[in-house]
Amino acid sequence: MNWVNAVVQGILLGGFYALLACGLSLMFGVMRIINLAHGDLAVLGAFLVWVAVDHTDVSPFLALVPVLGLMYGVGYALQRGLLERSLRAGVLVPLLTTFGLAIVIQNLLLEIFSPDVRSLGGRTGGVTTTSWRISGDLAISKLGVLILAVAITVLGGLHLFLTHAPAGRAMRATAQDVDTAELVGIDSRAVYARAAGISVAVAALAGAFLAIRAAFDPSSGPTQLIFAFEAVVIGGFGSLWGTLVGGIVLGVSQTIGAEIDPQYSILAGHLVFLTVLAVRGRGILGAREAIA
């Protein structure tokens, strides 16, 4: 029964990783930028929610709403002001730019908020602590289910947006051939900025859930980036459903590793990541298409 429990908890944890990885996957899929500041942007989102909750005493779920809008704007501005310029200088420059951005965000957060570890877990009421008990060994946490449901909703919503909305179609066209997109009347810079906005807003959403389900501090970003990156690579770069699969594979690997020995949790995730990379470099659902 413990193994069943490990798998179930792994799937729930995988929902969180998928949510964390979703924006990273979108940004790579659309503009081929690997955003090394993704984890720190998520943590920035967590701090913004924390500030809102601290000042107004509302539920973190309510505080999320304005933060998502704000972070969309941050992503949009980041693309227009910083990444767009660096993209023109070749593929390596955006990577260095986001690396620098990650350091700037971490240090700003450290400066403003101090290195104290915080959590929003206590501010969400019952969701964080209650669960459905299935049997003696197996309990399903309500928060875990909520996060998995949010991850599936976000990924499904993005999928519908990309396949059916005119703006989503323009995003796929731009991802496939940016020069030709301009030649059929698409403002590719605006499309890129919108993709960055969505990516950063979803990162903030994941960051808020990190703050609710665990704890965070200004230096939490890089670890989250590694998990997100592993989920994306396992699932297949640029494939949204692959990102969900990758997140779940990573989550299950970690909980099964922990079942063998609590020390092996993170290590098991890394090993599965390296194995997938070695055996099938383009990931489980490796995409033919840039974004699907």
Next chain:
Amino acid sequence: MTVLSIEGLDARHGLLQAVRNVSFEVAEGETIALVGANGAGKTTLLRTIAGAHRPAAGRVVFDGAEVTRLRAYRRVRAGIALVPEGRRLFPELTVEENLLVAGAKARAGPWSVSKVVEAFPLLEPLRKRRAASLSGGEQQATAIGRALMTNPRLLLIDEVSLGLAPLAVDAVYRSLETLIGSGATVILVEQDLARGMAVADRVLCMLEGRIVLQGGAGELTRDEVTAAYFGVRSQEGEA
């Protein structure tokens, strides 16, 4: 009425000057065949008119307004559409999506997915197919249809028949003639001289980045164009 006016246009690829001091005008409803050998600068000229390539000097005036500094997508919305060399469809989008994506932010006009399919009947059974799975002729029809979806006042077509089977060329030209008959303004690049001269009102021949010969399609002989095409005339002039 003049739709497009090119004034002293220079375009470079790094050190290579692909278009040298080119000037010409296109009247409303006119069809121009742009001919010349590989590397004569035809593609670069079309891409510069469409805004995909930045000119080093000169002006592009469209519909009385200078568009030289305008980005490509803004020119599309002003009414310039380019069917690029090699078709350049969005490979993972379906035929219909390729058309819709171009029509989304277009200027108002008569073209719609159903109108395009009417003009290119071969596309009807292919609407839900991925563009990457189409044959060359089907891709060219989709690419022209995609350009039409933007309701252009000026349609630029690069390499109409290159790489297409003869039957596919016939089909594409039949649709093109309907289009030209309806009063569209078209500049087309064509390797097949006879085809180009048959549909065009005027022929422009480029050699090494310059326009070396131009005239009404009915007034020029094939030999004259061929001579200009290979630069025979200019060598005789030097001798």
